Amino acid sequence: MKRLLLVIVMALIAASCGGDGGIEIDDPWARSSARMQNAGAVYMTITADDGDTLTGVAVDSSVAMMAELHETQMSDEGTMAMQEVPNMAVPADGELNLEPGGFHIMLMQLAEPLESGDTFPVTLTFENAGEVVVDVEVREE
Numbered sequence: 001m002k003r004l005l006l007v008i009v010m011a012l013i014a015a016s017c018g019g020d021g022g023i024e025i026d027d028p029w030a031r032s033s034a035r036m037q038n039a040g041a042v043y044m045t046i047t048a049d050d051g052d053t054l055t056g057v058a059v060d061s062s063v064a065m066m067a068e069l070h071e072t073q074m075s076d077e078g079t080m081a082m083q084e085v086p087n088m089a090v091p092a093d094g095e096l097n098l099e100p101g102g103f104h105i106m107l108m109q110l111a112e113p114l115e116s117g118d119t120f121p122v123t124l125t126f127e128n129a130g131e132v133v134v135d136v137e138v139r140e141e
């Protein structure tokens with residue numbers, strides 16, 4: 001009887017670990033913002049064992065009024081422009097890179113400037129894994 005219980009507990013632990021779809025988020029960070037700047041960008045690297053799709057993002061209003069998924073692209077005129085994207089794919093055999101000059105999470109109407117050394121939580125929503133909260137570190141880079 002004891003052994004059976006142990007097996008059940010182990011199975012429950014395995015099930016709860018598997019529930020996140022093998023999502024792993026590496027080095028979430030945000031660039032520190034100048035005092036008068038009203039927007040900020042968040043970067044990270046996302047991998048998912050079975051692949052997944054990032055469909056949404058949210059931050060507390062104590063950080064910013066709005067968070068959006070953005071992509072920076074070179075326009076035909078050679079200028080950099082960014083636009084909101086509905087989602088971002090995390091490939092099963094690769095990684096999704098959010099980095100300066102490409103995909104990023106845009107924070108709009110910052111409540112306060114982002115200061116080096118600060119951290120704040122960001123809630124990511126994935127199609128398969130559901131909501132995943134990460135702690136973003138603010139730094140100079």
Ligand SMILES: [Cu+2]
Binds near residue numbers: 041071083104105106
């Ligand atoms: Cu942006």
